[in-house]
Amino acid sequence: MILNSLMWCLIFIIHSSPNKTLMERSTPKNLAEMVRPSYLKAGDTIAIVATASILKKDAEVIQKTKLLLNNWGLEVVFGTHLETKSNHFAGTDAQRTSDLQWALDHPSIKAIWCARGGYGTLRIIDDLDFESFKKYPKWIIGYSDVTILHNTLNNLGYESLHAMMCINLTEDSEAIKLSVETLKNALFGQLKNYEVDGHSDNKSGNASGQLVGGNLSLLTATLGSNTRLDTNKKIVFIEEVGEHKYHIDRQLQSLKRAGYFDHCAGVIIGDMSKISINTPAWGQSIETLILDILKDCNIPVVFGFPAGHELENRALYFGRTIQLNVTKSKTRVSFID
Secondary structure, eight states: OHHHHHHHHHHHHHHHSOOOOHHHHHSOSSTTOOBOOOOOOTTOEEEEEOOSBOOTTHHHHHHHHHHHHHHTTOEEEEOTTTTOOBTTBSSOHHHHHHHHHHHHHOTTEEEEEESOOSSOHHHHGGGOOOHHHHHSOOEEEEOGGGHHHHHHHHHHTBOEEEOOOGGGGGSOTTTTHHHHHHHHHHHTTOOOEEEEEOOTTOBOEEEEEEEEEEEHHHHHHTTTSTTOOOOTTOEEEEEEESOBHHHHHHHHHHHHHTTTTTSOSEEEEEEEESOBOOSSOOOSOHHHHHHHHTTTOOSOEEOOOSOSSSSOOOOEEETOEEEEEEOSSEEEEEEOO
């Protein structure tokens, strides 16, 4: 009788205990305690991989990437399938996964620089194993489609670097000067703060919190998955390219309905580039559209921060706590060590 009672109690405890999702298991209890990969130094090795679309101008990209990083005193290694083409992608899903997994696992590689974005990282994210990465943390660098990797690393408790990619080295060298300079400063631990021109639509205020976010389409694509971000008390960065205003509105409405902005500390809007023309006309500026969505949020909002799909794409430490000071005349972002 006593034995049966004990068995039923045990069954009740097991079945009444909530099952933790992957995000709950992998998210650090204290989100302020993010793991920061070591800053680079001369002689370190950086790997170049393509996780998404075909690498166009591959010979030029490889040459310019190697030259730049060698000039910084770094060694460069390239993924086996960097120049592979498989329909839309830089190799099959298995090939792209293999290249990234190799770089994640390798103890001598100190940073992984994504060659380009496009589309495709979402297709491989669930096949990656980050256990060796946890033993040998390294900077993962990129933007746009690389948002999937940034989200994953944030949920695992690691900082990453939202910055230009190798493909951008084919652009005019003077036009990308600040992108290159801030990437180098970030990798070598010299990036401290930004002070940029304000915007007439800025919502003034001060806030501090961990910087997270990325491309709007990818942030929306992760809703309902283990890759969705926790934005509680964090400052959310958002950029987008090539979308209609109605689509931007739909995606932001989706984030709002999912609680993305309910408890965040602030919002930084980066480049909203090459916005497609609505027919009929949308009738509002992109700033008004965004402010309307955030109208119930008593938080600072920044417009026009130079990061995203423009030639000036300043590097940002994702997962790092920042101090954000916003007025209509200027915006200051300070990275807190």
